[in-house]
Amino acid sequence: MGAQTFKPILVTRSTCRICGSRALSPVVSLGDQYIGGVLASEDGEAFIKRRVPLDLVRCDPSKDENACGLVQMRHTVPPKVLYHKYYYQSGINQSMRDNLAGIAALAESSIELNPGDIALDIGCNDGTLLSSYQTTGLRLLGIDPSDVALMAREKGFKVVNDFFSARAFKSAYPEDKARVITQISMFYDLEDSPCVCGGHRFQFAGGRDLDFGAKLFADHAQDEQF
Numbered sequence: 001m002g003a004q005t006f007k008p009i010l011v012t013r014s015t016c017r018i019c020g021s022r023a024l025s026p027v028v029s030l031g032d033q034y035i036g037g038v039l040a041s042e043d044g045e046a047f048i049k050r051r052v053p054l055d056l057v058r059c060d061p062s063k064d065e066n067a068c069g070l071v072q073m074r075h076t077v078p079p080k081v082l083y084h085k086y087y088y089q090s091g092i093n094q095s096m097r098d099n100l101a102g103i104a105a106l107a108e109s110s111i112e113l114n115p116g117d118i119a120l121d122i123g124c125n126d127g128t129l130l131s132s133y134q135t136t137g138l139r140l141l142g143i144d145p146s147d148v149a150l151m152a153r154e155k156g157f158k159v160v161n162d163f164f165s166a167r168a169f170k171s172a173y174p175e176d177k178a179r180v181i182t183q184i185s186m187f188y189d190l191e192d193s194p195c196v197c198g199g200h201r202f203q204f205a206g207g208r209d210l211d212f213g214a215k216l217f218a219d220h221a222q223d224e225q226f
C-alpha cells in the first residue's frame, strides 16, 4: 500500500469547524512537519513521505462578531490517512484499562441493562472497553475504522471496521437501537461539531439522553478543543 492510495492527504480549512465562520486568523506556524502517528509499513517504507504545514489559527471574533473563538488547526489530514495503520491500543496499560472499565461501570450503574441490549462503543479500538461490561448477554458492538479494531474482532466482539455513521450501525443491526453508547477521545477527530450522527445531534455531556433512546457516555479529557 503506497502513498498514492491516499488522495488528498491534506485539506485546507477555509471555515471554522464549529461555527463555519471564514474569519480564521493565524496564531502560530510550526512549519512543515511529518504527520505524527502515520507509521511506516513493516518493511520500513513510509506511507506518507511528504511533510505538511502545521499551522494554528483562531476563529477570530475581532473580524467576525459571530465567530466562536475556537483555536484549531488550519489543515486536516483525512481520517483515512490517519487510521489505515493505527498504533494506539487501549488495553496497553493498566491505567487506561482501569479508566475504560470505570466508564463501562458508570454506564451499567446509570441505566438498567438487560441481556440482549446493544452497547455500542464508537472507536472501540482493541475492544478493551467492550470487554469491561459485566452484564451478561449484552450485544456488544464496536465501530472503528482502524486496523487495531481487528483485535476487538479477534476477541469475539462484533465489529464494523468503518467510520461511525448511522449506516455503519445499521449494517450490524438494521432494526434495533443501541441502549448505551460510549465514545472515548473521538470528537477531536471530527471535522464538524457538534457532530451529526445519522441525523441525530450528539450533545457534549456524559450520560445525556439521546433522542434515539440511548445514553451517551463520553470521555472528553482529550477532546478539549471542542
Ligand SMILES: [Zn+2]
Pocket: 016, 017, 018, 019, 020, 021, 059, 067, 068, 069, 070
Ligand atoms: Zn468558529
